[in-house]
Amino acid sequence: MADDGVVAVYTNNAITDATMKNPNPFSIKVGMAQMLRGGAVFEVTTVEQAKIAEEAGGCAIVVSELPPVQGAAARMADPSLIKEIKRAVSIPVIAKARVGHFVEAQILETTGVDYIDESEVLTPADEDHHINKHNFRVPFVCGCNGLGTMLMRVREGAALIRIEGDLSGSGNIAETVRNVRSVMGDMRVLTNMDDDEVFSFAKKISAPYDLVAQTKQLGRLPVVHFAAGGIVTPADAAFMMQLGCDGVFVGSEIFNSADPYKRTRAIVQAVRHYSDPHVLAEASCVLVDAMAGLNLSEDRVEQYET
Ligand SMILES: O=C(CO)[C@H](O)[C@H](O)COP(=O)(O)O
Numbered sequence: 667m668a669d670d671g672v673v674a675v676y677t678n679n680a681i682t683d684a685t686m687k688n689p690n691p692f693s694i695k696v697g698m699a700q701m702l703r704g705g706a707v708f709e710v711t712t713v714e715q716a717k718i719a720e721e722a723g724g725c726a727i728v729v730s731e732l733p734p735v736q737g738a739a740a741r742m743a744d745p746s747l748i749k750e751i752k753r754a755v756s757i758p759v760i761a762k763a764r765v766g767h768f769v770e771a772q773i774l775e776t777t778g779v780d781y782i783d784e785s786e787v788l789t790p791a792d793e794d795h796h797i798n799k800h801n802f803r804v805p806f807v808c809g810c811n812g813l814g815t816m817l818m819r820v821r822e823g824a825a826l827i828r829i830e831g832d833l834s835g836s837g838n839i840a841e842t843v844r845n846v847r848s849v850m851g852d853m854r855v856l857t858n859m860d861d862d863e864v865f866s867f868a869k870k871i872s873a874p875y876d877l878v879a880q881t882k883q884l885g886r887l888p889v890v891h892f893a894a895g896g897i898v899t900p901a902d903a904a905f906m907m908q909l910g911c912d913g914v915f916v917g918s919e920i921f922n923s924a925d926p927y928k929r930t931r932a933i934v935q936a937v938r939h940y941s942d943p944h945v946l947a948e949a950s951c952v953l954v955d956a957m958a959g960l961n962l963s964e965d966r967v968e969q970y971e972t
Pocket residue numbers: 708709728730783785787832833834835836837894895896897898915916917918919
């Protein structure tokens with residue numbers, strides 16, 4: 667259940683679910699997302715991977731289809747795969763819709779998924795508009811690259827935010843680190859700001875003034891925020907947690923490793939014990955064999971070989 671501060675942000679909003687055919691109050695969706703805090707979400711492409719992620723202690727899974735051939739559009743996964751995975755596991759299942767494609771979201775909602783991810787990893791369907799997420803019963807996950815885009819997505823109804831970097835599966839975490847630091851840095855500036863300065867700050871970060879002011883009043887981000895992009899090792903996962911994230915998304919490349927259960931389990935342990943270097947050292951030990959080839963695209967492998 668959402669805490670009072672988050673409910674306050676919701677109820678103070680000029681645009682609320684109540685004015686938007688409200689099938690499920692935003693405060694409830696935010697509360698549902700809070701249950702994922704302190705967890706690792708694993709991207710899966712098969713039922714077997716979903717079972718491994720659940721067994722390893724993942725807090726949720728996000729279903730993807732295998733990447734399409736290069737140049738082809740990436741769309742929502744086949745609803746029958748989502749239903750099959752939903753039947754196979756008891757942890758929450760997230761399904762991806764293309765940015766702006768509210769019909770894909772309507773279809774996904776009928777499958778009984780627990781969350782819909784309006785995902786930048788898929789080919790965007792609408793270059794100008796995101797989905798009005800207040801029109802849905804199911805909570806939404808959205809990506810952001812800074813505090814401004816985060817609050818825009820919250821305004822549209824996102825209940826869980828992914829602070830994301832490079833989502834190409836390259837294993838490069840630097841962009842994610844930059845964006846997480848940008849959000850946390852802006853939060854520190856905002857919370858110490860004079861009330862009179864909030865107007866121009868909201869303009870500067872292109873965010874709705876009322877949400878920026880309410881976020882300042884709360885003294886923390888209004889929704890659960892995970893990191894995504896290039897998180898491959900237990901150290902990466904703990905890094906994101908120590909920078910202030912509530913959890914991590916891990917790409918499906920992890921299942922290409924020699925022992926996917928050990929790797930997923932190690933990431934779960936790292937997220938749970940992110941400030942304990944001894945646990946992190948132990949979690950990192952099992953992984954050396956699989957580390958070399960993981961998440962290196964062919965051209966990057968060439969770069970290392972020359
Ligand atoms: O599905 C996801 C987010 O919706 C993935 O978890 C995300 O794309 C992870 O990126 P990477 O493969 O770079 O770790």
